Amino acid sequence: MLPIDAAAHSSRWRRRHPVDKAVLGLGLTVLAISLPPWPGAALVLVAALSLLLGPAGVPGRRLWRAYRVPLGFCVTGALPLLVQVGGPEGFVSLAGDGPVRAGELLLRTSAASLGVLLFAFTTPMSDLLPRLVQAGVPAPVVDVALVTYRMSFLLLDSVRRVRDAQAARLGHTGRAAEWRSLAGLGATAFVRAFDRAARLQAGLAGRGYDGTLRVLVPEARVSVRFTTASCALLAALAVLTFVLERPLT
């Protein structure tokens, strides 16, 4: 199991309905990209971080491991904003408002990423996917997504074992050997995926498979109190942004 999903399964908010957590987490993300980055995104960042480490109970180290990935992409993506092409100062020069634009972008992306992480760290995929049918996603697509999700872990495990076996047989000692091993890994994943699909099909056919995959979903109700509190927090963040925008700008 992947670290974020494993954390979601043991989260304090695991039993909450995904809609509760979507309103809060994805609401924070939408606010982060819609409000002025300063002070809006900064407020969203503080709120999301407090919720993650506080009520949601996500361990700080685990959060940092997941957060540093998008943070790295954000920093790399913001760098081109520091320079400008053309103009009176030469072909390539430092952009006058580059640091401000890059800073605003960093604030926005890091706050928005935390909003999504709040949702991901508290909502296991196995709770979310079956409920997508109620949101209007066609059942066959949800079934394919469910099989993809469950088979991904098995395939990742297979790939890890094959990689270990290749390493034990000196499969990563040189560049040529590494390429051969990598191609072997890709092909093995394909063969195992199709083999597993064929065996699953045979097993389900023996149990009267009619084309729909029925899975048990843990019962949960949308909490009016939690959703109202989330909406109130989002509204408060928006109002606070507009109140503080002028004095802080």
Add this chain to the structure above:
Amino acid sequence: MHIAEGFLPPAHAVAWGVASAPFVVHGVRSLTREVREHPESTLLLGASGAFTFVLSALKLPSVTGSCSHPTGTGLGAILFRPPIMAVLGTITLLFQALLLAHGGLTTLGANVFSMAIVGPWAGYAVYKVLRRYDVPLMAAVFCGAFVADLSTYCVTSVQLALAFPDPGSGFLGALGKFASIFAVTQIPLAVSEGLLTVLVMRLLVQSSKGELTRLGVLLAGKRSRTETEAVAR
């Protein structure tokens, strides 16, 4: 080439979502029809999705000395066709956003457009045209994977340039800036992914001829020179 969460302004995020929607809806319709006609396809398509997800988790040695991962769009499009790849790619990108924190939900539309639509369609078009003119299978596979990867990178550069025009030279300056920065890693990666796809396909021709025939990649009863050589080996 994932665009990170919150990177695009709201109007751009919505616009790319709207641009991707018709392709994804078309793919969903194809997938739904396929599953209704052949219920057993659910498992095969799920396995294909898992394969695409796992492929994106493989570490690819880069020419610059760093490490990256293949997009898998070229191989996926050749194996499963672009409409199905639009759906599988969307599912994979959703999983990557929620399980790996790669990409994002607000940038899902933009990432789907570059990685699950333009990449697969461009790669598949090149592959089909080359196969029509009897170019050997492996050469066509290399070109398909290379173009799929490269077109993904070009579209992402356009998306970023539209969102962040250069203060001095506007959209074109920003496009040159983003494209030249990404070119340092993406062009060698496109070559690397083309080579890897060829190696994977060679192994598949040897070990999974039945599946490739079922998917329509190989013609039943007809063997090309490469396949004959592979079987002989």
